[in-house]
Amino acid sequence: MSLSAAPVAAATPMERGSRLGNRIFYLLCLAGALAIGMLLLLVAYQLFKGSYLAMKQFGWGFLVHSDWDPVNEIYGALPFIYGTFVTAAIALLIAVPLSVGTAIYLTDLAPLWLRQPLVSIIEMLAAVPSVIWGLWGIFVLVPCLRVAVYPLLQKWFGFLPIFQGPIYGIGYLTAGIIVAIMILPIVTSVAREILRSVPNLQREAAYALGATRWEVTRIAVLSYAKRGLFGAAILGLGRALGETMAVTMVIGNNTEISRSLFAPGYTLASVIANEFTEASTDMSISVLFELGLVLLGLTIAINIVAQFMIRAISSPETRRVA
Amino acid sequence: MPPMHSVANHHYRKFKNAWMNTLAIACALLVISPLGFILFYLIRQGASSVNWAFFTNLPAPVGQIGGGMGNAIVGTLELLLLASLVGVPIGVLGGIYLSEYGGERINDWIRFWADVLNGIPSIVWGIVAYALVVKSPVEGHSLWSDAWHHLRVVAHTLVGLPMKGFSAYAGGLALGFMMIPLILRTTEEVLVLVPRSYREAALALGLPQWKTVVRIVLPTALKGIVTGVLLAMARVAGETAPLLFTAFGNNYWNRNLAEPVAAVPLQIFNYAISPYDDWHRQAWAGALVLMAIILTINIVVRIISRGYKSN
Amino acid sequence: MADAVPAKISIPQSPAAGGAPTNALPVAEESVAFDIKNFSLWYGVRQALHDVTIRIPAKKVTAIIGPSGCGKSTFIRALNRMHELTPGTRIEGDVRLFGENLYGSNVEPTTVRRRVGMVFQKSNPFPTMSIAENVLVGLRLNGVRDKALLRQRLEESLHMAALWDEVKDTLGRPGISLSGGQQQRLCIARALAVKPDIILMDEPCSALDPIATAKVEELIHNLRVNYTVVIVTHNMQQAARCSDKTAFFYMGKLIEYDETRTIFMNPANPQTEAYVSGRFG
Numbered sequence: 001m002s003l004s005a006a007p008v009a010a011a012t013p014m015e016r017g018s019r020l021g022n023r024i025f026y027l028l029c030l031a032g033a034l035a036i037g038m039l040l041l042l043v044a045y046q047l048f049k050g051s052y053l054a055m056k057q058f059g060w061g062f063l064v065h066s067d068w069d070p071v072n073e074i075y076g077a078l079p080f081i082y083g084t085f086v087t088a089a090i091a092l093l094i095a096v097p098l099s100v101g102t103a104i105y106l107t108d109l110a111p112l113w114l115r116q117p118l119v120s121i122i123e124m125l126a127a128v129p130s131v132i133w134g135l136w137g138i139f140v141l142v143p144c145l146r147v148a149v150y151p152l153l154q155k156w157f158g159f160l161p162i163f164q165g166p167i168y169g170i171g172y173l174t175a176g177i178i179v180a181i182m183i184l185p186i187v188t189s190v191a192r193e194i195l196r197s198v199p200n201l202q203r204e205a206a207y208a209l210g211a212t213r214w215e216v217t218r219i220a221v222l223s224y225a226k227r228g229l230f231g232a233a234i235l236g237l238g239r240a241l242g243e244t245m246a247v248t249m250v251i252g253n254n255t256e257i258s259r260s261l262f263a264p265g266y267t268l269a270s271v272i273a274n275e276f277t278e279a280s281t282d283m284s285i286s287v288l289f290e291l292g293l294v295l296l297g298l299t300i301a302i303n304i305v306a307q308f309m310i311r312a313i314s315s316p317e318t319r320r321v322a
Numbered sequence: 323m324p325p326m327h328s329v330a331n332h333h334y335r336k337f338k339n340a341w342m343n344t345l346a347i348a349c350a351l352l353v354i355s356p357l358g359f360i361l362f363y364l365i366r367q368g369a370s371s372v373n374w375a376f377f378t379n380l381p382a383p384v385g386q387i388g389g390g391m392g393n394a395i396v397g398t399l400e401l402l403l404l405a406s407l408v409g410v411p412i413g414v415l416g417g418i419y420l421s422e423y424g425g426e427r428i429n430d431w432i433r434f435w436a437d438v439l440n441g442i443p444s445i446v447w448g449i450v451a452y453a454l455v456v457k458s459p460v461e462g463h464s465l466w467s468d469a470w471h472h473l474r475v476v477a478h479t480l481v482g483l484p485m486k487g488f489s490a491y492a493g494g495l496a497l498g499f500m501m502i503p504l505i506l507r508t509t510e511e512v513l514v515l516v517p518r519s520y521r522e523a524a525l526a527l528g529l530p531q532w533k534t535v536v537r538i539v540l541p542t543a544l545k546g547i548v549t550g551v552l553l554a555m556a557r558v559a560g561e562t563a564p565l566l567f568t569a570f571g572n573n574y575w576n577r578n579l580a581e582p583v584a585a586v587p588l589q590i591f592n593y594a595i596s597p598y599d600d601w602h603r604q605a606w607a608g609a610l611v612l613m614a615i616i617l618t619i620n621i622v623v624r625i626i627s628r629g630y631k632s633n
Numbered sequence: 634m635a636d637a638v639p640a641k642i643s644i645p646q647s648p649a650a651g652g653a654p655t656n657a658l659p660v661a662e663e664s665v666a667f668d669i670k671n672f673s674l675w676y677g678v679r680q681a682l683h684d685v686t687i688r689i690p691a692k693k694v695t696a697i698i699g700p701s702g703c704g705k706s707t708f709i710r711a712l713n714r715m716h717e718l719t720p721g722t723r724i725e726g727d728v729r730l731f732g733e734n735l736y737g738s739n740v741e742p743t744t745v746r747r748r749v750g751m752v753f754q755k756s757n758p759f760p761t762m763s764i765a766e767n768v769l770v771g772l773r774l775n776g777v778r779d780k781a782l783l784r785q786r787l788e789e790s791l792h793m794a795a796l797w798d799e800v801k802d803t804l805g806r807p808g809i810s811l812s813g814g815q816q817q818r819l820c821i822a823r824a825l826a827v828k829p830d831i832i833l834m835d836e837p838c839s840a841l842d843p844i845a846t847a848k849v850e851e852l853i854h855n856l857r858v859n860y861t862v863v864i865v866t867h868n869m870q871q872a873a874r875c876s877d878k879t880a881f882f883y884m885g886k887l888i889e890y891d892e893t894r895t896i897f898m899n900p901a902n903p904q905t906e907a908y909v910s911g912r913f914g
Contacts, residue, residue: 104349
């Protein structure tokens with residue numbers, strides 16, 4: 001019997017079964033993929049919904065006021081926004097140069113046998129949970145900084161307002177240092193992938209002119225990879241903004257804004273972590289939701305920028321690492 | 323010789339090269355040294371406290387010795403299981419879509435947003451799970467909240483999901499949300515590596531596409547998918563923030579997934595910020611155990627992958 | 634490697650080139666740019682070049698031809714020590730640039746490369762630099778700050794690379810905004826700007842269309858007045874058009890080396906003959 005002899009309208013049981021199976025399976029997989037979009041919508045929706053009460057009450061002023069008085073139900077987010085940015089800035093200042101330097105070392109300078117072990121160590125660093133950094137922070141880093149490092153900083157640079165004031169060991173600077181340690185692995189990984197994607201032909205052009213290794217890196221690699229490296233830094237910023245546990249444990253949890261880096265402070269993530277279970281009134285919970293919304297907005301915006309920049313110069317591996 | 327090949331210039335460039343080399347090495351050393359510090363202190367402070375009692379006992383009240391983290395360890399396992407129930411099916415199916423069905427543009431979009439999701443602070447997932455499952459339902463504002471409310475009632479009847487309050491389900495949900503974009507990306511990556519000829523051979527034999535994927539492609543990529551899941555589990559096992567107001571913690575054994583449950587990172591946090599030395603000691607022990615689990619998973623994954631890649 | 638004076642030695646006509654006996658009238662004095670004796674190169678355990686002995690004359694164009702994989706690219710990259718960028722390479726033998734040992738124990742590769750320039754198969758101008766910056770990058774690296782000198786070199790090099798007229802008004806545009814052929818001439822200008830002793834070219838036209846190729850070939854022809862050029866090409870007609878002397882490589886060995894006319898009209902070695910007449914390649 002020829003295959004075309006069967007009437008077109010009637011599908012065979014085999015065809016019918018597999019077509020149905022194909023359809024169902026396809027829809028299942030599509031649902032899985034669409035889950036990404038759904039998750040985004042879900043997060044945005046729930047946070048907006050939960051913040052509604054607070055947003056109605058405080059409006060945009062919420063973002064610029066710094067009074068935090070739960071008893072009288074007066075709330076302002078400024079101290080947390082301030083603290084979030086200060087710790088993130090400190091973290092970036094420390095982590096980005098170190099990460100780029102390490103990435104350069106791993107890509108062009110390190111002996112070949114050393115590269116994979118170093119990369120593995122950095123990957124393991126990325127696996128250390130935030131709460132363990134916080135634990136180490138409280139009991140090891142804080143006493144060390146309080147006793148040995150901060151007094152020196154105050155002695156040498158005390159003329160700057162950021163280094164004035166009483167030293168407790170906890171505070172903005174300590175939180176910034178711990179966050180720096182935590183974002184080092186990812187910024188290094190992404191930076192490394194970006195440097196690796198610079199075509200070798202570029203390096204050879206510089207070598208052929210008699211450039212030294214560093215000159216080759218400067219002229220052919222770093223300039224080429226500038227945008228991607230900036231994206232790696234922005235990615236680090238996104239991570240830094242959202243770090244919660246380690247920051248909560250070493251920042252001191254103080255709702256007042258202070259110019260001194262040695263002073264205790266608060267960040268958006270850490271205030272949510274601390275206050276959520278204490279919050280009893282609908283308004284206080286809604287305020288925390290709104291803080292979460294601000295945090296979400298910030299991190300999503302920064303992450304979008306970072307992902308664009310990384311994709312501007314990248315191979316598929318870079319995108320996965322991020 | 324032209325004037326520029328001066329000896330001074332040459333030496334300057336050599337010096338700068340050597341100096342930059344040194345700086346780069348210094349950066350690398352600084353970047354890897356925290357791992358040494360952490361492992362050193364974990365072992366130093368925690369090793370002596372890790373004993374059988376630690377693994378089997380419940381937390382003891384302040385002042386009493388012999389407390390352990392047995393319930394937290396079991397709790398973490400429960401949470402990982404629940405999270406995987408949410409994260410693995412959705413993530414894997416999504417990864418299959420990207421690799422087997424998706425077009426280039428939509429795939430780029432999905433990957434982009436998955437990466438953005440991966441960058442969201444984990445505490446936000448806790449807030450979402452709280453809003454969905456922990457918070458007592460508010461009067462229906464919209465069609466969605468009514469629908470969700472009905473779903474919760476169903477879940478309450480079926481599995482005892484409480485209409486209000488902290489539970490292991492809530493914690494598992496929060497962690498599960500986190501796992502979805504992670505597993506989706508890793509699954510896609512390994513599926514793409516399966517040679518097209520396998521699929522074509524199966525289709526040529528008359529297998530429908532869905533069977534090709536399920537019976538041929540997935541098993542081939544299974545090792546890679548499993549390692550991706552393991553890595554995602556290692557990642558969420560250490561998360562504390564999403565659990566703070568979902569799983570909430572528990573000083574006793576968790577009898578019922580609809581109740582609050584202890585978890586190792588939560589316990590570490592609570593102990594660490596307490597004023598009691600004995601609890602601090604136990605925090606270190608818990609951290610050591612947690613770190614050991616996470617590192618073990620990472621090393622196991624590495625070993626599996628090496629065998630996988632050399633195939 | 635600084636301050637070397639090119640050695641002037643006379644060489645008798647090679648006996649392989651048509652059998653002129655050594656007691657014939659001596660040829661006019663010409664200097665030897667590269668004096669290479671028994672040069673071998675290994676990538677790990679694989680030997681890529683076998684015992685190559687050749688003298689490349691100064692101020693002439695020497696072409697290196699041969700089928701794919703014959704070692705011609707490997708050979709030319711050994712002339713400015715670029716093979717050292719690949720780990721695991723090893724060399725034996727003697728390579729002298731105007732009498733100085735290229736691989737001497739206190740000779741650094743960076744110094745060699747400042748005297749021996751290179752143009753690559755695929756043009757590679759630096760994308761973040763303008764046309765002018767691309768040309769001058771070598772000079773700037775060497776510490777030249779004098780604006781007048783820089784300007785002069787910029788014009789000279791672009792003239793010599795036959796690019797000046799096309800870019801003189803747009804020197805600030807990015808180097809990659811040029812067409813493929815223009816980019817390659819830009820790379821040539823970049824190599825010329827530091828006034829190297831030698832220009833090495835590794836299949837410079839293989840990525841170019843015929844019109845761009847013709848322009849580059851004409852420029853190579855004009856370069857020989859001031860520069861020694863060694864060019865690798867898989868295009869025999871190009872070698873025949875552009876070069877004074879030609880070396881035929883096969884399987885990592887130098888099979889025959891002679892005046893270009895001789896190689897193409899009257900080669901002594903049957904393998905050479907088979908290749909140039911197109912019977913394999």
